[in-house]
Amino acid sequence: MLNKAYNKQSKQLISVDCSIFGYENGILKILLFNRNIDPYKGNISLVGGWVNDNESVENAAYRVLKKLTGLSNVEIEQVKIFSKPKRDEGGRVITVSFNALIKIVEHNIDLVNMHGAFWQKVDSIPNLIFDHNEIAQNSLEFLRQKASYHLVGRDLLPQEFTITQLRQLYNSIFQKEFDPGNFRKKILSLNAIVRLDKKDTSESKKGAFYYKFKNSEDITINERIIKFSQND
Amino acid sequence: MLNKAYNKQSKQLISVDCSIFGYENGILKILLFNRNIDPYKGNISLVGGWVNDNESVENAAYRVLKKLTGLSNVEIEQVKIFSKPKRDEGGRVITVSFNALIKIVEHNIDLVNMHGAFWQKVDSIPNLIFDHNEIAQNSLEFLRQKASYHLVGRDLLPQEFTITQLRQLYNSIFQKEFDPGNFRKKILSLNAIVRLDKKDTSESKKGAFYYKFKNSEDITINERIIKFSQND
DNA sequence: GCAAAAGTGTTCATAATACACCCATGT
DNA sequence: ACATGGGTGTATTATGAACACTTTTGC
Numbered sequence: 001m002l003n004k005a006y007n008k009q010s011k012q013l014i015s016v017d018c019s020i021f022g023y024e025n026g027i028l029k030i031l032l033f034n035r036n037i038d039p040y041k042g043n044i045s046l047v048g049g050w051v052n053d054n055e056s057v058e059n060a061a062y063r064v065l066k067k068l069t070g071l072s073n074v075e076i077e078q079v080k081i082f083s084k085p086k087r088d089e090g091g092r093v094i095t096v097s098f099n100a101l102i103k104i105v106e107h108n109i110d111l112v113n114m115h116g117a118f119w120q121k122v123d124s125i126p127n128l129i130f131d132h133n134e135i136a137q138n139s140l141e142f143l144r145q146k147a148s149y150h151l152v153g154r155d156l157l158p159q160e161f162t163i164t165q166l167r168q169l170y171n172s173i174f175q176k177e178f179d180p181g182n183f184r185k186k187i188l189s190l191n192a193i194v195r196l197d198k199k200d201t202s203e204s205k206k207g208a209f210y211y212k213f214k215n216s217e218d219i220t221i222n223e224r225i226i227k228f229s230q231n232d
Numbered sequence: 233m234l235n236k237a238y239n240k241q242s243k244q245l246i247s248v249d250c251s252i253f254g255y256e257n258g259i260l261k262i263l264l265f266n267r268n269i270d271p272y273k274g275n276i277s278l279v280g281g282w283v284n285d286n287e288s289v290e291n292a293a294y295r296v297l298k299k300l301t302g303l304s305n306v307e308i309e310q311v312k313i314f315s316k317p318k319r320d321e322g323g324r325v326i327t328v329s330f331n332a333l334i335k336i337v338e339h340n341i342d343l344v345n346m347h348g349a350f351w352q353k354v355d356s357i358p359n360l361i362f363d364h365n366e367i368a369q370n371s372l373e374f375l376r377q378k379a380s381y382h383l384v385g386r387d388l389l390p391q392e393f394t395i396t397q398l399r400q401l402y403n404s405i406f407q408k409e410f411d412p413g414n415f416r417k418k419i420l421s422l423n424a425i426v427r428l429d430k431k432d433t434s435e436s437k438k439g440a441f442y443y444k445f446k447n448s449e450d451i452t453i454n455e456r457i458i459k460f461s462q463n464d
Numbered sequence: 465g466c467a468a469a470a471g472t473g474t475t476c477a478t479a480a481t482a483c484a485c486c487c488a489t490g491t
Numbered sequence: 492a493c494a495t496g497g498g499t500g501t502a503t504t505a506t507g508a509a510c511a512c513t514t515t516t517g518c
Contacts, residue, residue, distance in 0.1 A: 006323045009282045011243030014326060050241045053324060056315040081313055081328055083288040091238045092285060094246060096313055164497075182481065184498070189479095204496035205489040224456065227480080396470080414508065416471070436469035437516040459507080 015095040016061045017048040017132065018076070019139030020069070022104035022119060023156040028172040029104070029119040030136060031068070032128070036116045039090065045129045046136060047117060048095065061098040068115055070108030075155045076100045079142045080135075087131045097135045099142055101155035123175070147173050148226045151192050154213045162200050162208040163187060174228060192219045247327045248293045249280035249364065250308070251371030252301070254336035254351060255388040260404040261336070261351040262368065263300070264360070268348045271322065277361045278368060279349060280327065293330040300347055302340030307387045308332045311374045312367075319363045329367045331374055333387035355407065379405050380458045383424050386445045394432050394440040395419060406460060424451045 020031035033047045049064040051057055058076065065074050076098050083094040104119065112118070120126070125136055146152060152173070153166050167183045187193065192214055199207030213219075252263035265279045281296040283289055290308065297306050308330050315326040336351065344350070352358070357368055378384060384405070385398050399415045419425065424446055431439035445451075 006245065006325075009245055010285050012246050012283065012285070013238065013241055014244050014246070051244065051315070051326075053242050053244070054317045056317065057313055057326065058315070078313060081289055081310060083283070083290070085286045085288065093238075094283075094289065162497090179482075180496085181483080181498075181500090186480085201489090205491085206487065206495080206497050207489080208497055223479090227455075394470090411508070411510085412469085413471075413473090413510080418507090433516090437518085438468085438470050438514070439516080440470060455506095 013091065013093045014051040014057070015048050015093050016051060016057055016064060016098055017046040017082075017095050017135055018061055018064060018098045018100050019079070019136055019143075020047055020065065020100045020102060021122070021143060021156070022102050022107070023169055023172065024104045024119070026168050026172060028122045028169075030122050030125065030140075031112070031117055032120050032125070034116040034118060040129055043129045044126055046097075046132045051096075057096045057098075061096075061100070065100055065102075068112060068117060069102060070111045071102055071106065074100050074102055077142075077146075079139050082131055082135060084131070089130065095135075097139060099139050099146075101143075101152065103156060103158065105158065144173060144228060148228045149221070149224055151187070151190060151213075151219070151221060151225060154216075160196060160198065160210040160212055162203070162210060163193075164203065164208055166193075166211075170226065174226065178226075186225065190219075190221055190223075190225070192221065245323065245325045246283040246289070247280050247325050248283060248289055248296060248330055249278040249314075249327050249367055250293055250296060250330045250332050251311070251368055251375075252279055252297065252332045252334060253354070253375060253388070254334050254339070255401055255404065256336045256351070258400050258404060260354045260401075262354050262357065262372075263344070263349055264352050264357070266348045266350060272361055275361045276358055278329075278364045283328075289328045290330075293328075293332070297332055297334075300344060300349060301334060302343045303334055303338065306332050306334055309374075309378075311371050314363055314367060316363070321362065327367075329371060331371050331378075333384065335388060335390065337390065376405060376460060380460045381453070381456055383419070383422060383445075383451070383453060383457060386448075392428060392430070392442040392444055394435070394442060395425075396435065396440055398425075398443075402458065406458065410458075418457065422451075422453055422455075422457070424453065 022029050022031065031047055033045050035041050035043050035045065047064060047068055049060055051060040061076050066072055079097040079099050081094065081096050085092055122140055125133065128136065153169055156169060157165060163184050166187060167178055167180060171177055193211040194214055196210045196212060198210045200210055201207040254261050254263065263279055265277050267273050267275050267277065279296060279300055281292055283292040293308050298304050311329040311331050313326065313328050317324055354372055357365065360368065385401055388401060389397060395416050398419060399410055399412060403409055425443040426446055428442040428444060430442045432442055433439040
């Protein structure tokens with residue numbers, strides 16, 4: 001610090017805003033918050049909350065997630081900080097955006113409904129308050145970037161899943177169709193999932209083997225999974 | 233916001249801490265701040281400052297950089313937010329870490345000295361206050377990640393440079409020796425630099441052509457430049 | 465002429481892509 | 492028996508890494 005006078009320095013309001021992603025019926029969705037109370041009643045926003053004294057921003061994000069979905073042990077990740085002085089019309093608020101991936105089937109839908117939240121397809125996000133559209137877009141981009149270099153799915157798919165389901169998840173994230181054969185070979189080459197002695201026969205007569213993720217500790221992925229560029 | 237009562241919510245102290253990287257004599261360096269005034273006199277830290285009312289965190293980072301190096305128009309980038317409640321012994325401070333790349337030759341060395349700052353090789357960063365070692369390490373990792381997918385150098389090298397100089401910069405960032413022939417081919421294939429009709433004869437009898445960067449608008453790099461993994 | 469850096473070319477291994485083809489089975 | 496998704500194999504091309512070789516020029 002050039003001049004660290006703690007008590008003379010003005011303080012700021014800090015919030016977290018979470019882009020909570022879930023995957024359902026082959027579609028990637030984001031959890032949005034429909035404000036049925038003032039202020040900003042009738043507006044839609046990301047799910048957020050204040051950062052309190054004596055807690056980290058991660059802690060605040062966990063708190064918000066727990067309150068809204070009933071889930072603890074959610075994977076969250078810092079994305080970016082948004083701090084333009086006028087971004088929040090209610091006052092000067094600096095917000096930290098987080099990404100969270102959750103299994104829609106496991107969360108507490110009643111809790112979500114009770115808070116006036118709802119799941120929305122990521123390709124049709126409505127107008128949100130403040131800069132939340134920018135934040136959500138940035139978060140989606142971040143998720144794509146992440147899915148290009150890490151195998152996502154552990155936090156979005158059921159514990160046991162087929163490679164086709166994993167591919168459809170990737171299809172929905174990147175909004176493109178991956179070749180079934182090549183996708184399968186690529187994923188298996190990562191050595192990150194193991195086949196179970198069990199088939200899903202709901203999608204085909206032949207049946208597709210279920211797989212599960214190995215423990216994260218046993219996975220090391222140092223290569224790109226998906227070649228993805230803005231221009232695709 | 234689940235419950236947005238602006239005036240009831242406690243505020244926090246926000247700072248920025250910059251990992252300012254420069255490149256000199258084939259060595260990647262970071263600008264550190266030697267505190268010769270209280271508090272924390274005699275301790276070494278990253279270069280930082282408070283975030284004031286009515287300014288973005290980026291603005292605060294620019295302000296700090298300008299004050300210390302005399303440079304405006306510096307490339308900065310958000311890296312991560314550090315917010316553990318006890319990270320700063322002087323009180324609860326949330327800090328946003330930034331990376332900045334500057335040309336050491338162009339900055340104002342007197343200003344730097346006057347503030348008690350100094351350049352240090354990135355591979356021998358001393359003990360820093362608080363969590364600044366973690367921040368610096370994270371920033372270096374971030375820079376490597378960035379250099380893997382974007383051509384860095386525009387902000388670190390002189391306007392006119394040889395491919396060998398660019399390679400040496402990459403050597404210093406990744407702490408490894410890239411093959412001269414392969415590196416040259418890779419870089420040229422990116423179509424991001426143009427050859428000038430001018431040679432640098434200081435390093436060899438034959439002389440090496442100078443190059444300069446194209447305008448950023450004219451560059452699109454969608455491929456990996458350097459294959460880099462933690463395990464290298 | 466030779467040392468030394470600049471720059472080009474060649475080879476081999478691996479990875480990405482497109483796509484043909486076989487497999488299993490419920491109807 | 493055939494349609495359908497599951498799964499494997501193959502051919503082609505692109506990329507990466509190692510390294511030999513050629514160029515230039517000051518000494």
